[in-house]
Amino acid sequence: MMKFFKTHINRWLVVGCMGLSFIGCSDDEMEENPTPAQPEATDFTATLAKYTANDGVMMQAFYWDVTPQGDWYDIISAHIEDWKTTGVNRIWLPPPSKGQSGFSSMGYDPSDYFDLGEFDQHGTVETRFGSKAELKSLIDVAHQNDIEVIADIVLGHNSGGGLQANPFRDGAEVYSLFNEANGNASGKFNRTNEHFHPNDIHQNDEQALFFAETDLCHDQPYVQDWLWKRDDSFAEYLKSFGFDGWRFDYVKSFSPEVIKEWNEKVGGFSVGENFDGNSEVLENWVEASGSTAFDFACFYKLDEALDRHQDLTYLDQGMLRKTYPDQAVTFTANHDTEKDENPDNRISLANKLKAYAYILTHDGYPCIFYSDYENIALQAQLKGLIAIYNSLATGAVEVLKISEEEYIMKREGNADNPGLILYINIDDQSHSFDASTNWNNKELVDYAGNVKTTITVDANGAATLTVPANSFTIWSVME
Structure with a gap:
């Protein structure tokens, strides 16, 4: 994967995309957290081209409520060549399946897993991001540029079915009926109340429920078959469509064994969203699942060090990258943190580049957030930091000094x-x-x-x- 990096490295410090807006950053945030003026870019390409350290970084290729609706796959396709030149080797796309919210859905309310933008249901044929054909075109463009495409997978809960009485809820009606007439036009993986919790197996398979009334039961053989075990399962369908790997949403709501079995069946890159700042929780999860995980412990220590407490000794505390660097996907922002109004759940714009400097020089596999990369105030130095990660960030990590400042x-x-x-x-x-x-x-x-x-x-x-x-x-x- 490094051949594209060396071939095109002469472009990484060119300030491009003039006129881009601050996507995902409010005017208030920019006023409260002004970004320091960036120095004029310096060209170190001749030296960096001599070295190889890492194979690339992942780009989270969306933010919450992307616009314009219906065009997102085509917009991302237009970025692929620049991202390849910069040193990106994977892009993470939002959930591709049709959601209950139809054209407004960000994909986290899955209704028909097999509808990638081709069936007329929930008021639309296309998803918020585009049509099935446009998604396929994007994947093809990425593959032509040696970039893998990662699908966001939502396995914990469903939305958009028809009302059905659940005997295990004293006959109360819940939206658990999914068939051709009720939110599942593809006719694949039709579901009823027996496939959700509670049921004749148990109340729930994990404690951290989300949308409890339509929380899928992953111990039901039928559910396992349609999600990953059958040769025509959802997992195999996405793989055959061209996806190269998986980002698993909200893994607290089901056993890590689900991820382990999925990966053993279909393969590919895998990363889980275990939204927890406790490094031991993340360590236990990667051990049980065999998957990489987003390093929320690292994210929160960066926030505490740079923003919340303004004390860099917080960087001396536990992180997944310190114990399992090969299993840690580090990041400074994502679609959830950037829309969170709680300042303790995001790193300020003024400190973004320091946070990126940390993850792009340390071990771990960095993920870059679309809105940060396309922010013209950050882009030139972000390109340079990615080039540094791919060329010089190698060897054992040794902390020479750590103090408050x-x-x-x-x-x-x-x-x-x-x-x-x-x-x-x-x-x-x-x-x-x-x-x-x-x-x-x-x-x-x-x-x-x-x-x-x-x-x-x-x-x-x-x-x-x-x-x-x-x-x-x-x-x-x-x-």
Whole structure:
């Protein structure tokens, strides 16, 4: 996958897409959290092209309530070439199935799993994102550019069926009847009350219920068959359609064994949304499921360090990437956090680049949020940080200093790669640090572009690293 990165790396620091709006950021947020003026981009492409560290990053290719409705697949298709050039190797799309909300649905209210935008139901043929044909075209464009396509999978709950009495709810009627006349025009995976909770097996299969009246029972063989076990199951249908992997929504509502069995049957990249800031919860889940997980522990520690407490020692606490770096998908924002009005559930715009500098220099597999990447105030440096991740972010992680105001981390590199040193400073004054590096008699540059002067390393590997006020630098050799 690195061939596209090396072929097109000469474009990663070009400031493009002039005139893009701040998608997903309110005017109030931009006023309260102004983004510092970004330095003029510096071209380090000749040096970075010499090194290979990682195969790419994932792009979350949507935000909540994307607009215009019906055109989203075509909009994303137009971005693919730029994302390939930047160093993206996977895109994560929203749930593709028809939802109860029809043309307004973001896909998280699944009704007909097999309707990807071809059946006239819930008031529309297309989904919010486009038609089945447009989705197929997008997948084909991505594959032509060596980019995998990840489908968002909602397995916990259903919406949009017909009313039906449930004997296990004392005869109360719930919307549990799914057939050709009731929200399931495809006629595949028709459902009744016996396939939801409660039923003749148990009250529920996990405690964290969401839409409890139509919470699917994953212990029912019929449900397992249609979701992943049959050769014409939902999982196999998406795989045959062209999807390369899966993002599982709200995995707290069913057993991790479901993910394990799905992946064993159909394969592909897999990541779970276990929305929990406790790193031990995430560790236990990846062990049980065999899947990667979004590192919510890392996300919340970044929020606490940069925003909530303004204390970088919070970065010394538990994260999934510290114990299972190969199983951790790191991120700084997603469709849920960016629409959350609680400031403790999102990282401010003013601190986004520091957060991205962290995840794009450390271990773990970073996920970039569409609205951040398409924000013209962030895009040039984000492209540069992705290039750094793909070229220099390799080797063991060693924290050289951590204090309330400073965080300094070294990637060891290897025999063929010099690695890097990240220096974050949240003080209102510049800082410096006498570091012992892996490099002797070398000139260092800040690949983040926030310091324009070089630093000389002496014969013993000693160098005095610098960082501006409320900023970050990423130091490595200039060759």
